[in-house]
Amino acid sequence: MTHRKNISTYISRIAISLLLIVAATGNGRAQQKNIIIPEDSIPMFRGFAVSFDLVGPAMLALSDHGEYEGAFRLNLHDQWFPIVEVGYGKANHENDEVTGITYKTGAPYFRIGMDWNLLKKKHGPNRLYGGFRYAFTSYKVDIMRGEMDDPVWQGSNIVDIQDMQCSQHWLEAVFGIDAKISGPVHLGWNVRYKRRIAHNDGTAGQTWYIPGFGTYGDTRIAANFNVIIDI
C-alpha cells in the first residue's frame, strides 16, 4: 500500500514539473516577443588619437640605443583602431670595451596595423586590445674596428665600413591596455612580439641594432608605454 502511494507521488511530481516547464517556456516566448533590441547610437567614426612612447627615449637616455616614436590612431566605433606608427631609431655604440667595435646607425621606421578592443563594454573609458603591425625600415650602418692584428701573418689592419645600406620588414603581434586618466589623456602600455619576414643585412655579415626592431638576437618581445591624447 505504501509502495503504491509512493509511485503515485512520483507520478504527480513529474506531471507538475512538466507542466511548470511548459508554462515557463511559454512565458519565455511571450517575453521574447516583447524584447526590443536597442539600436547602437554610437557613430562609426569616434575621432582619432595621437600618442608618443616613453620607453624608447628612456632607453636612449640609459643605454646606447633607443627610439623616438609617435602614433596616429583612428577610433572606429570604439572597436577597431587603424594605426600608423612612425619613429626614429638610433644606436651609437662606441668602442666596445671587449671587442673594440663601434656601431652607429640612425633611421626612421614605419608601422601600420590595426587594434581591436577586446572588452565587452566597448564604449567605456578604458580599453583592452590586441592587434598586429607590419613594419619597415631602411637604414645605413657604420661599423669600425681599429688596429686588428692578424695572429698568424701578423700586421694590423683597420675595419672601417661606412654607410652600409640595409633594410628590414617585420610583423608584430600587439597586446595592451589603455586607461583614461583625465579628460582626453590616456595612459597605456603594450607588449609586442616581433618576427622579421625579410631583411637585407648589407655586405658585412649581420646587423646589430635595427631602428624600430631593436637588437637582433636578443628577445623578440618588447614593450611600449604610451601617453595617448584623444582628439
Add this chain to the structure above:
Amino acid sequence: MQQKQHNILKYCKQGSLYWLPCLLVATLLAIAGCSSIDCPVQNRVYTVYSLKKANGTADTLKVDTLSICSRRADGRDTILQNRITGVTTFDLDISYINPVDTLHMTLLDTMGNTYRDTIWVEKSNQPHFESVDCQISYFHTILSVKSTHHIIDSLSINNSQVNYDASKEHFHLYLKDRY
C-alpha cells in the same frame, strides 16, 4: 565572523588586482633585462685541403711528412703545419687581408727525398660582423690558385667560400706518385 570573512575575501580580490600588474611589470623587466650573446661557437676561419688520387679517391700521406710555412709581414717565417703524416685532409689558416697567400710546402718521403713546392692562393677579403659582442672576422672568396709542380701534380678549387663552415673541402690537392 561572516563580516570578517567577507573583508578577507575583499582584501584578497583587491590584492590580486594589485598583484597582477606588478607581476606583469616584473616579467617585462626580466624579459627586457635578459640579453644573450649569440657569438658563433665555431668562429675560426680556415681552409681545408684534401689529398686526392688521380682517379678522385682519397690519397694519404702514409709515412711521408708534410710541412707548410709562410712568410709573415715582418719577413720571418711562420709554420702552419709541422711534419704531419698519415692524413688525407689538413687545415691551413688563411690571412686576414693579404690579396695572395704564399705557402711553402715541403714533403719528405721515406726514401729521404725532399720535395719543395710553392702554392699561391689569390682571394678577396670581406670583414664579417655578427654583433658588437663578437669579434670581427674575415671571410674570403678564393679567386684562383696555382703552384709549382715538383711533387704537386695539380691543385683545384672545390669550394671558393671560406667562412665559419669548413665542412666542405676548399682545395683538392693531387700529388705525383712517390713510390
